[in-house]
Amino acid sequence: xxxxxxxxxxxxxxxxxxxxxxxxxxxxxxxxxxxxxxxxxxxxxxxxxxxxxxxxxxxxxxxxxxxxxxxxxxxxxxxxxxxxxxxxxxxxxxxxxxxxxxxxxxxxxxxxxxxxxxxxxxxxxxxxxxxxxxxxxxxxxxxxxxxxxxxxxxxxxxxxxxxxxxxxxxxxxxxxxxxxxxxxxxxxxxxxxxxxxxxxxxxxxxxxxxxxxxxxxxxxxx
Amino acid sequence: xxxxxxxxxxxxxxxxxxxxxxxxxxxxxxxxxxxxxxxxxxxxxxxxxxxxxxxxxxxxxxxxxxxxxxxxxxxxxxxxxxxxxxxxxxxxxxxxxxxxxxxxxxxxxxxxxxxxxxxxxxxxxxxxxxxxxxxxxxxxxxxxxxxxxxxxxxxxxxxxxxxxxxxxxxxxxxxxxxxxxxxxxxxxxxxxxxxxxxxxxxxxxxxxxxxxxxxxxxxxxxxxxxxxxxxxxxxxxxxxxxxx
Numbered sequence: 532x533x534x535x536x537x538x539x540x541x542x543x544x545x546x547x548x549x550x551x552x553x554x555x556x557x558x559x560x561x562x563x564x565x566x567x568x569x570x571x572x573x574x575x576x577x578x579x580x581x582x583x584x585x586x587x588x589x590x591x592x593x594x595x596x597x598x599x600x601x602x603x604x605x606x607x608x609x610x611x612x613x614x615x616x617x618x619x620x621x622x623x624x625x626x627x628x629x630x631x632x633x634x635x636x637x638x639x640x641x642x643x644x645x646x647x648x649x650x651x652x653x654x655x656x657x658x659x660x661x662x663x664x665x666x667x668x669x670x671x672x673x674x675x676x677x678x679x680x681x682x683x684x685x686x687x688x689x690x691x692x693x694x695x696x697x698x699x700x701x702x703x704x705x706x707x708x709x710x711x712x713x714x715x716x717x718x719x720x721x722x723x724x725x726x727x728x729x730x731x732x733x734x735x736x737x738x739x740x741x742x743x744x745x746x747x748x749x750x751x752x753x
Numbered sequence: 754x755x756x757x758x759x760x761x762x763x764x765x766x767x768x769x770x771x772x773x774x775x776x777x778x779x780x781x782x783x784x785x786x787x788x789x790x791x792x793x794x795x796x797x798x799x800x801x802x803x804x805x806x807x808x809x810x811x812x813x814x815x816x817x818x819x820x821x822x823x824x825x826x827x828x829x830x831x832x833x834x835x836x837x838x839x840x841x842x843x844x845x846x847x848x849x850x851x852x853x854x855x856x857x858x859x860x861x862x863x864x865x866x867x868x869x870x871x872x873x874x875x876x877x878x879x880x881x882x883x884x885x886x887x888x889x890x891x892x893x894x895x896x897x898x899x900x901x902x903x904x905x906x907x908x909x910x911x912x913x914x915x916x917x918x919x920x921x922x923x924x925x926x927x928x929x930x931x932x933x934x935x936x937x938x939x940x941x942x943x944x945x946x947x948x949x950x951x952x953x954x955x956x957x958x959x960x961x962x963x964x965x966x967x968x969x970x971x972x973x974x975x976x977x978x979x980x981x982x983x984x985x986x987x988x989x990x991x992x993x994x995x996x997x
Contacts (some may be wrong), residue, residue, distance in 0.1 A: 625977075627973070629929070630775075630925060679973060681973035682969075685969045685972060686970055736909055736912045747916065748908055748912055748913070
């Protein structure tokens, strides 16, 4: 048995309801079960679209990643034609600290000093210097939001983390540097680079301005 | 209700022995200003009566100099002695010393003896007797251990680093300045005051370069300014700096 009622005045299972006075579909009045069924179909269609969008995004991401890697490879080849000293001078001109460059290349500061004085680097290190110089050039030329690449790489990706672009380069994660430059989402990069960073407990010790105006340590207010 | 035991905090250790050091043995250059964690040879520490030997500077990086230029009259220094090698994983068990593995790159191992420290006149230590400089990571670990030794307070090295980062960068700037100054043949005695005149100038920005150093995004621009200024000075584009 069906009884037509307005929404909110149901009278048991199998009730046929109208939504106000609106008629939907060719058949006019639709049952609540019809509406739920349509919503389920809509939800499943949306989920399917989302999965497809994710697949497309991943696919384009792979193309983007492979394309950037190829561009970097090509530019690195160009940079290798320059002398090691010239490449280091380029990086110096961008404003990098020598200690940060030593960290990126995985060598000591004295070793870097010897390179600057004309000593040769190992083939792997020579390549890495060319690669980092090329990478900085790509970031400067191709990412309009980066006006000062050395400064940008020194900034922490998130307030709660000490990880910077320098850290990523020191770990060989050119891919994350490119993605961060293009997407600007530091949290997402940290989720991949340092998955436990969000759960790490905050220190109870904080840096404040001391009585003389210089930095001092104190216990965080609870 | 049962009282929970307090959480156990541990003193930190470096990722590797090499990570402790910036310079060792013949890598040490006189251009680097004296800093926390510098190890000198031939130092007599008053009150220890053990004769001259290795000693390390303990002063906080912000407390090394008067008016930012001259070393304070007396430095807090602790004796450094030979010590059995301490594996990195065992560092947390050695709370009264700070291990200095392979300090002199001769396969011998040393440690800072926090119980053996005193005040040494700064004019009694010679830059030519400096045998090692710690990396900021090493300085932070030294500070953590010394603070714990004298107060039982454990300060995380990350926060220690944040409080000293601007000074670490300023020291690196000074080292680069001193190196260029020396290579240009300018009087060595004038390098420090010339650097401080420059770092305390605002360069037209309204804020001194020194006051901008605590901001990460300011350091690269200041570095570029310094390098350009040094190129001008050493190329003779501007007049030879007047002695201060």
